[in-house]
Amino acid sequence: MRRPRAYTSVWLLIIVNLAGKAAALCVGLTAPAAAVALWLLPDALLAYHLFVPRAQGLVKVHRRFATSQREVWLTIDDGPDPADTPRILEVLAEHGARATFFVIGKNAAAHPELIQSILAAGHEVAHHTHTHPAGSFWCASPARLAGELDGGLAVLRAAGIHPTRFRPPVGIKNLWLATALTSRGLVYTGWSARGLELQGGDADAVARRVLRGVQPGSILLLHEGPRLPAIIRVEGIRRTLEELKQQGYRCIVPAAEQLR
Numbered sequence: 001m002r003r004p005r006a007y008t009s010v011w012l013l014i015i016v017n018l019a020g021k022a023a024a025l026c027v028g029l030t031a032p033a034a035a036v037a038l039w040l041l042p043d044a045l046l047a048y049h050l051f052v053p054r055a056q057g058l059v060k061v062h063r064r065f066a067t068s069q070r071e072v073w074l075t076i077d078d079g080p081d082p083a084d085t086p087r088i089l090e091v092l093a094e095h096g097a098r099a100t101f102f103v104i105g106k107n108a109a110a111h112p113e114l115i116q117s118i119l120a121a122g123h124e125v126a127h128h129t130h131t132h133p134a135g136s137f138w139c140a141s142p143a144r145l146a147g148e149l150d151g152g153l154a155v156l157r158a159a160g161i162h163p164t165r166f167r168p169p170v171g172i173k174n175l176w177l178a179t180a181l182t183s184r185g186l187v188y189t190g191w192s193a194r195g196l197e198l199q200g201g202d203a204d205a206v207a208r209r210v211l212r213g214v215q216p217g218s219i220l221l222l223h224e225g226p227r228l229p230a231i232i233r234v235e236g237i238r239r240t241l242e243e244l245k246q247q248g249y250r251c252i253v254p255a256a257e258q259l260r
């Protein structure tokens with residue numbers, strides 16, 4: 001069986017890192033400046049691939065989809081939420097929009113009725129970890145990573161869903177992520193643009209941010225839930241849908257073979 005490209009990259013990054021450390025120790029006394037550079041540069045390379053959402057070194061990140069139509073993919077993270085999800089479903093229905101909800105497993109377990117409402121309205125439910133460990137996902141051990149993936153999968157499967165799409169918290173990677181996703185039939189779904197709802201401003205500002213540079217095939221990321229400022233909860237999604245309609249865009253859920 002062909003080994004996934006990202007799996008090879010993990011070991012390459014580790015080897016480069018260790019080689020850098022060894023070289024730094026070798027030249028440490030004779031060339032201290034070079035030693036510092038050799039020590040730190042591989043760490044910077046590793047950090048880039050772990051923390052920069054668009055970096056492709058550790059796992060294939062889908063950031064757009066192929067289409068010849070004026071279509072975008074709206075994705076909504078961090079739900080389901082008892083206050084927001086029902087209202088978001090109404091807004092989506094008003095605009096004839098389809099979306100994918102990347103849900104947190106424990107939220108889905110607490111509100112199975114919301115998961116069924118999302119499905120009944122014709123939207124997709126996808127995997128956004130079981131507990132959303134944004135601060136520690138990058139360094140989670142293979143066992144803990146498996147727990148995050150399998151915990152969420154168990155909740156979704158109990159609801160009759162077999163998700164194929166996964167998005168980690170804040171787009172952060174993990175050294176073991178590519179193989180863990182492949183073995184579970186999940187693909188990493190990134191985004192083309194996001195609303196950055198915690199950066200301030202009102203719903204208009206969120207819509208402006210997520211639609212800056214929008215084009216056919218864009219993957220748009222917005223959020224729901226209590227972490228958001230009250231002024232933009234649901235309203236950021238509403239304003240984005242209004243603006244998309246103005247620009248002649250339709251919100252669809254692309255097929256797997258369309259992902260790029």
Ligand SMILES: [Zn+2]
Pocket residue numbers: 077078128132168169170
């Ligand atoms: Zn999230």
